[in-house]
Amino acid sequence: MAYQALYRKWRPSNFDEVRGQDHIVTTLKNQIEMNRIGHAYLFCGTRGTGKTSIAKIFAKAVNCEHPVNGSPCNECAMCRAVNEQRSMNVIEIDAASNNGVDNIREIREEVAYSPSEGKYKVYIIDEVHMLSIGAFNALLKTLEEPPSYVIFILATTEAHKIPITILSRCQRYDFRRISTGTIAGRLRELADAEGIDAEDAALAYVARMADGSMRDALSLLDQCNAFYIGQKLKYENVLDVLGAVDTSVFGSLLKSICSQDVSGVIHLIDEIVMQGRDLTQFVVDFTWYLRNLLMVQSSGDLTDLVEASAEQLEVMRQEASGIDASVLMRYIRIFSDLSGQVRYSTQKRVLVEVALIKLCHPAMERNLDAVLNRLAILEQKVAKGVVVSSQSSGGGAAGGDADGISGLQSGNGVQVQPEQKAVSEDLRMIIDRWKQVTGDLTPSMAVMLRGAVISEGPDNQLIIALADDMRYGYFAEESHRQALENALSERVGKLVKVNAVPLNKTENASQFIDPVQAFQGIDIVYED
Structure with a gap:
């Protein structure tokens, strides 16, 4: 006999073999035992959770001559006919390829004839969401009032695509993803039955990779066993076959x-x-x-x-x-x-x-x-005895690491920061608000301030050293300097006088601070 894939060979043949869908199995068995069988069912759920399998079991059970606690006996003529796919009472239709109005009209014509043997004629329409709008409309009347001997079972992975008029005519059952433990237990049963020597860790990983689908789990086990046929299936082997990482x-x-x-x-x-x-x-x-x-x-x-x-x-x-x-x-x-x-x-x-x-x-x-992440890194470094502070103005992005932390090695190997020049409260306030000040200026004036460094002068003076003579000449004009003073005074809340000087003519350049680089990497937001 030709080889059969594990998921086909071990497809459940009765309700007791179904795993992970107890809420559905119990309901359907009770309906069969109490003879309260509905005329239309909708099975919804992700792939490989047992929708088609349970539909076939249900079709056998309603026609079974000797049902056992609502489950088919698999021994009578009707059960054998369904198992061998030669029963005229169970009709499977793939809605993905038979999705037109004409296909539904054929069903409407066929339901007029009662089954030649057995009690019910069961139509299993798989992937029913693939039907066209016209096909759904053609199915409505038959689905609402079918003959007493007809049962419709609609199966789909995408219930949201089904019209509400169809949903309201069916008993809906939502199939759950099967837990990893349940899948692993079933894999162990089948591995033992097939003579596959597999580690529990290997089967557990296969179960997890199946993502709630029993069919996917059996397919993955089939694939792994084929690669290491005749050998013990180990956890590392499964990782190799599936391309996963430990x-x-x-x-x-x-x-x-x-x-x-x-x-x-x-x-x-x-x-x-x-x-x-x-x-x-x-x-x-x-x-x-x-x-x-x-x-x-x-x-x-x-x-x-x-x-x-x-x-x-x-x-x-x-x-x-x-x-x-x-x-x-x-x-x-x-x-x-x-x-x-x-x-x-x-x-x-x-x-x-x-x-x-x-x-x-x-x-x-x-x-x-990301800011919280950076703070956590700083806290860890402080806990280890590393003294951290903001970058110095001359450091730049290349001078330290990506988090703006740089320093020198002390004698005991711990990184420490060189002390920076102390600045007054007024100058620090100007530095803190520099971004807002430049935002208040005209675009051309903000461009002219690029590369400028500042220092504190006497009598509330702010000395601004400009990068070149062109920028110095720009702020040497009274109107431009006055506009900058007004912007600074408004943001700082104090009267500020600006003294513009060319940077290349300053005697003590080390006393100047770059207001942009002073607190690089830290965004300070002020609310008015």
């Missing part, structure tokens, strides 16, 4: 990210790529890994939502204890956005590397969770 790699990656080790992160991604791992699956798995850390960190009551062994949970608790929840949320947000982009990208590796660099350097983003 959770220990995620722990190393997260450690490198938290320590802002960009080189280590990029080298780790290079190893993953060289091993032939699927980057799309890597992004999804790492996002779930971060989610599990957040669950473990949030509350002990949520650990039951994390699919991991006791040993893995303990490792996760240790890893989560050193990371702030807001930082984890930022990581999850970035990788969730990345999962949508990388799926259809031709440059998956570039996108992943950019996202990881962004995780290492929160200063690349200006939103709230």
